[in-house]
Amino acid sequence: MADAKVSLQDIAGRLGVSVKTVSGALHGGSIRMSDETRQKIKALADELGYVPNLVARGMRQGFLPILGIVADGLITQPFATEIMRSFDNAARADGLSVVVTNIGGRTIEASVAELQRLMPRTIAYASMYHQVVAIPDSLRGVISLMINCRDEAGVIPSLVPAEHDAAETIVEHLFTHERQKIAFLNLPGLIAARMREDGFRAAHAARGIEINEAWILPATRGPLYADRARSLVREHVAALFSGPARPDAILCGNDRVAMEVYGALRRQGLEIPDDVAIASFDNQVEIAARLDPPLTTMELPHRAIGRRAGEILSGHRKPTQKIDEIPFRLVERASV
CATH class of the missing domain: 1.10.260 (434 Repressor (Amino-terminal Domain))
Structure with missing residues (x-):
């Protein structure tokens, strides 16, 4: 023994x-x-x-082989947990453990203080969706990386999805399939939505294709997209196909919106993709792969973000810039 x-x-x-x-x-x-x-x-x-006596080693070095994560809802979101899985795998490969504390109504300062008692090597802040976070000035030398979110002051290095480029890619994909009359049911109030709309417009401008401004619509009512917000999808789809000018494609803000669009189109007696193509963002596989027909969508780069974060915090690479945009992946299925 x-x-x-x-x-x-x-x-x-x-x-x-x-x-x-x-x-x-x-x-x-x-x-x-x-x-x-x-x-x-x-x-x-x-x-x-x-x-090894990790406690004694930690006392000598000033830290233990632990990476701390302050999480804003990340560990409660099924598809966002891919960030943590990839991050944990990267950390374990270096002999490091990951300790996560969920904010859960507390202040960022209180969450960081809880982690600091464990003497982590470093601390990062992670969010369940792309957002701008106001990090207190007192923590700017403590939190070393923003994961799936941005530091409001632009001081702390941040890893975020490349929203603008993803929208350009999926719109160009629709164009190459001869779909040029595209409606966009976007997610109101989110930074991702604003950047995706910019990409949507850039793709049209690059091709010299005119946008029908009346076809850029919010998927839900209210200033911010949320699961509990009242959906506007059914009425928007009915209006889009009520007159002579009709879209030949609908870009959806996420896969849940796309699922609603499928149902609304079928109520109108329309077939996907024969009458109208559907494309989306996220690649929530439990939705996208099981729709009929399966949904073409841009896969959020959560695994790549988690892996990159693990490599940075383990010391194997440095952030290339203050805001590092990680590319999505186009997942082609039968809806286009």
Whole structure:
């Protein structure tokens, strides 16, 4: 049975090397040694059952092998949890653990203070959707990365979805399928929606195709898109197909809106994609892949964001710019 009390001194004495060399081989660091020495130390540590004293190590270094995340609802959203899965995988590959605290009505300061008691190596802030967050000035040297959101002051490096480019890509995809009369049922009040509308307009301008301004419509009533907000999809679809000028494609703000559009079009006796093509954003697979026909959509880059965040916070890469936009992926299915 392995002895959990084996020390660095024990290993060093057996191999005739310094304790500093053993610590460097097992815990990382800049000390130089041959690969042969490093492998011998690791092999003996495994044989003896050496278990590092993380608390003592943390007291010496000032931190434990922990990455802290202050999460604003992220862990409660099924598709946004892809960020945390990828982040955790990247951290584990480096021998780091992830500790998440959900804000849940508390202040950011209180959430950070809770994590700081665990002596994390660093702390990041993560959001369930792309938004601008006001980080208190007192935390600008504490929170090192914004994940799926932006720092209002533009000081803390941020990883966010490339919303504008995603809209350009999906509109160009519709154009290449000879759909040029596109309606857009967007998500009111969100930064993602504003950027996607800009991309929608840029794609039309690049082709010299005129936009029907009356066809850019909010999917729900109210200043901000929310699941509980009253849907306007059915009445918008009825109006869009009530006159002689009709769209040949509808771009939807997300897959849930697209699901509603499917139902509304069928009430009008219209077929997808023969009468009208449908495209969307998110790639919530439980929706997009199961619609009939399956939905063409832009997949949110949550896995890539989580992986990139893990690499940055583990020290393997640096942010390339203050706001790093991570590209979506076009998922082609049968709705276009």
